[in-house]
Structures are given as structure tokens and as C-alpha cells.
Amino acid sequence: MNLSVDLSVPLEKFVLRAAFELRGKTTSLDCIAGLRRPQAGHILLDGDVLFDRDAAIDLPVAERRVGYVFQDPSLFPHLSAYRNVAYPLKARGVRDRARVEDLLERFGLAGYRNRLPEELSGGEQQRLAVARALAAGPRLLLLDEPFGALDAAARPIVRGEVLKVLEEQGIPSILVTHSFEEALGFGPDVVVMEQGSVVQWGPAAELLTQPTSPFAAALAGVNHWVGRVEPGAVEPDHYRVRVGAVAIVVVADQEPVGQVALALAPDEIHLAADPPLDSRPNRFRLVVESLAPEGAAMRVRLGGPLNLTALCPTTVALDEGFAVGGDVTASFEPAAVRLC
Amino acid sequence: MNNRAFRWTLGSLGLLYGSFLLLPLAALAWRASPQILWSELMRPETWSAVAMSLTSATIATLVTVAGGLPMAYILATSEGRWTRLATTILELPLVLPPAVAGLGLILAFGRYQLLGPLLSRLGIEHVALTRTAVVMAQMLVSAPLFFRAARTAFGMVPERYLRASAVLGAREATTFRLVVLPLARGGLVGGALLCWARALGELGATLMFAGNLPGVTRTMPTAIYIKAQSDITTAVTLSLLLLLLSVAALLAARQVAGEAAS
DSSP: OOOBOOOOOOOOTTOEEEEEESSSHHHHHHHHHTSSOOSSOEEEETTEEEEETTTTEEOOHHHHOEEEEOSSOOOOTTSOHHHHHHHHHHHTTOOOHHHHHHHHHHTTOGGGTTOOGGGSOHHHHHHHHHHHHHHTOOSEEEEESTTTTSOTTHHHHHHHHHHHHHHHHTOOEEEEOSOHHHHHHHOSEEEEEETTEEEEEEEHHHHHHOOSSHHHHHHHTOEEEEEEEEEEEEETTEEEEEETTEEEEEEOSSOOOSEEEEEEOGGGOEEESSOOOOSOSSEEEEEEEEEEEETTEEEEEEESSSOEEEEEEHHHHHHTTOOTTOEEEEEOOGGGOEEO | OOHHHHHHHHHHHHHHHHHHHHHHHHHHHHHOOHHHHHHHHTSHHHHHHHHHHHHHHHHHHHHHHHHHHHHHHHHHTOOSHHHHHHHHHHHGGGGOOHHHHHHHHHHHHSTTSSSHHHHHHTTOOOOTTSHHHHHHHHHHHHHHHHHHHHHHHHHTSOHHHHHHHHHTTOOHHHHIIIIIHHHHHHHHHHHHHHHHHHHHHOOHHHHHHTOOOTTTTOOHHHHHHHHHHHOHHHHHHHHHHHHHHHHHHHHHHHHHHHHHHO
16 A cells, blocks of 8 residues: 655653554554565654664564554463463563563563463453563564453543553554544644645644644534635624535634635533523534533534534533434534634 | 254254264174174284274374474464465375375385385385385375364464564574473374374375285284174274274364363
């Protein structure tokens, strides 16, 4: 496949970085780990050249000291939990009982040292896989959707346990996931890849407020529209942007021109069943297309003249009697809309 | 035909098939009595054939494992046209008629044949009609059984374990020793046992290339072949013993394969 990645990530201690996308992510990690060879470019780690096409450098996988946890834990089925963790040490002819015991302890697996992988739960297996990767003493840890195979209830628990140990150990890590929540919980920075290319890279908050593409916005769960600016301010610093059949009023210091992209966080939208439609801007009568509870909030997808997703308190949704197919009024402040 | 009739029909056919297989074995058992078997077995002539068979089959198996295992691993982990060609060639002896194998060995290693001059320059005057010839004949016929089993066993080791091992810092040789061999163990041991049983029973190629010299190249099968015409008691004794060993090898092979599968 065609993949073009240009990333340089500072590997400070305690800095955990997150990358995510659907396609190209595993390929990127495989290239860093040395399981796949890029056609061009170079990969540096802490100043060491892992791969350089032009200089014909391709460090063997075993010498890169890059830890890699796959989506499938890939524990050696014939080895006990203890021996799985001890494996990277044994492969280098090292015996370090204390280190293995310490890792088992940290991941809450000390009681399972003699069990075979098949005798462990999915979450325990994945913790064991991370413990094994850390036993190798990696300079960088790659995590490819390591929690994806776990059931929804176990996922946040296992994730929390793994993250805690990773922070304690201070190992720079890259997590690949298609879950924005997972990326947020993992580290301050998020890299968005689309169709094999990096489309956005920065703090997670930036992704929420300034998504650079519909794809990035969709990942973050942010509303994203592309519209055309109508010339002239409606009032000082307020401009109208035509999106399909409706006009959205935005606030800007300078008059925007031509085509612009707008982003709006779903929790900035106020929903009500029956308020009067007055002349204030950014009020739309829309139809409820779906309702999805998310903890104490309800994710409401609305259609009609404008497609948008709003996040409102579940109590409001219940009190106002929102139902699929019913009408609601959505409103938001012009200042809440981001021009990007 | 209703289900009942269908199953009865199949069952009857199966019974015929089973009877056909078991009848010769029953006939063998019918001819034997424990006392005669024991005294037969203790005769030096009989015993030497048993010892010859056991040692030659074991040596043939060990040499096969030593050579076939690395080749099977290389071919199981490579891809492409040449890999497929090499695999086909190495498995060809599976369908090689023993008589053809015997003739091939004579033409290759016989004194005045292809490698004869080279061997005699190396100080090896005789290959045919020696104990080495017995081992060679058995190997040629039985090795593909091991090779095939080993190749399958290596091929069934999931790729992800090899990847996992590599990123954990293990080189290929280490991965082979700590991951591949243990995971392929069942198939390897099972294949070696089948190879051993096949070598133990080898007649045609042995007879042609190694001959049937009592105390030198006479194995259990060649002894049975000769004695069946003159001394039926010895033939029966050796047959039952050979049968016992073969069945034991088969059961053991099943056992290790079953352990590996579970």
C-alpha cells in the first residue's frame, strides 16, 4: 500500500504519544519495529538510525529495541506466564529473575506465573503481553490497538492498568487506536492519519476545536461543515456562512472569504423540544435521527436542513421527551463555531 | 433410502472393509502360540534379524531427522516457484515404488556405477550388500514421511509468534530453538515415528540394494520374505513382532500428534 508518513516525535521521558487512524497505522508501526521495509525515507530513534534507504541501513528487528504489542497478544502458548515474560531476557542469554517477578507484580500477574496463556482471561493475556514487551527493555513501545480485542467492560480497566505502569516506567510509547477516548486517555498528542497520510498532528484539544478535515472531526466527534462566506458582516465581527440550505453565523476578527470549514463541538449545542423559533441566529428546527446514551450524556444525531450531532445531558433528553423522528430545536452561540 | 437404511448400508460396507484388513492379522495370530514364539525369538538367527532391523531403522530415522528437519524448515518458511519445486522433488519418494528405489540405489552407488569410482577412490569399495546399504534403502523410502510431517508442522506454527519473538529481540536461530521447535514438536516426533515404522517394514529396496545375507543385511521383513517359503513358524514370529512394533509406533505417533493438537 501507499503510505507517506513524516513524523518526528520528541521522546521525552514521561511523554506518551498517541497516533491513530484506520489504515496505514499498522504499516507505520511495522516499519518502525523493522517487520516491514519502507520504500524510501528514514527512521531515527534517539538519534540512532534504524532505517535509511539512501544509506542502505536496515537494522535487524532484534537489534532495534523497539517493543511492539500487537492487537492479538501473541503469547507463546507453550510457555507459562513467567517464561513468556522471561523470554526476551532468555533470548539474549540473560537471567534476571527479579526483573521478571517485578513485571508480573506490576501487572497484577504474580499469582499466575505458572499458568499457560490459554488459562488467562483476555485482559490478563494483554497485560502479560505488555509485561513481556517491557521485559525486553525497549527504548520505545508500540501498541497496536492492544485493547481492541477486549470486551467493552474490561477495556478501560485494562487500559488504565497498562497506562499506569507505562507512566511509572517512563517509556515513550505510541498507541494506535481508532477510539478518540482511548487516544485522549493515553497522551497529550494525537496524530491523525487518513488514507495513509498524516493529516493532523497536535494536542488532542486542538483536534476538538480545530479539526483540519471532516475525517479528523469525525474521529473527535466534532461537527464539521464546509460552506461559503456571504460577503459583508451581519453585525460587527459576525459573518454568515452558507452551508447547504442554511446560513450559520460565525464570529471572526477579520472577514473570511470564499470557502471555509466550520467546526462545532457537540456539547456547545443546546437542544430543546419546543422553544419558539425567534430571529436569533443559529437556531434550527431539526429531526432526531438517532439517540445514543453515553454515560450521563446523550449523543443526539439530527438531520434536516443541517446535519449535526449534539451531546446533551441525559436528564434533558428524557425531560424534553426527545424521540427518533421527533422535531427539536438546536441552537448554538456564533462564538462557539470555529473557523478552520 | 431413509436415514436408517443408509447408515446400515454404509456400516455393512465398512464391516467388509474392516474384515478384509483384519483377516490376515487374525490368520497370523492363529498360527502362533506363545511358547513357540518365545523359543523362536531366542534363536540367534531370528534375533539377529530383529536387532538388525531395530538398529538400521533407528539410524535411518536419526539421519533423516538430521537432514530432513533443516530442509523442511527452510522450505516451510520460504515461498516461490523453486520452493514448490524442491518440495515436490523431496516428497517424490512417497510414491516411489520400493523396487524402483532399490534399482536407483544400485545404479547410483553400485561398485561399477555412477558414484562407484568416486567411492572407491575414497577407500569405500562396497556399499551395496552392506549394513550401510540397508540404512540407505530404508532412508530413501521412509524419509519423505518425516519430511512431509516436519514441513507441515513448521508451516503450522503461526507467523505471529515469529513476529513476536523477533520484536522481543530474538534472532531467527533463537526463535527456532525456543518457539518453533517446541510448537512443532508433536508433528516432528509423530513424523519421526512414522518414518521409523516405515523403515522397519521396508522390504523391496532393501532386498534389491542390500540383499538378504543372514547376520549381515537380513532384516525382519527380508527374513519374513525368505522364511515364508521354508520356515513358516519363524516367519509368523517375526511378522507378529514387526506388527507389534509398527502398531506401537503408530499409536505413539497419534499420541504425540494429539497432544500437540490439544
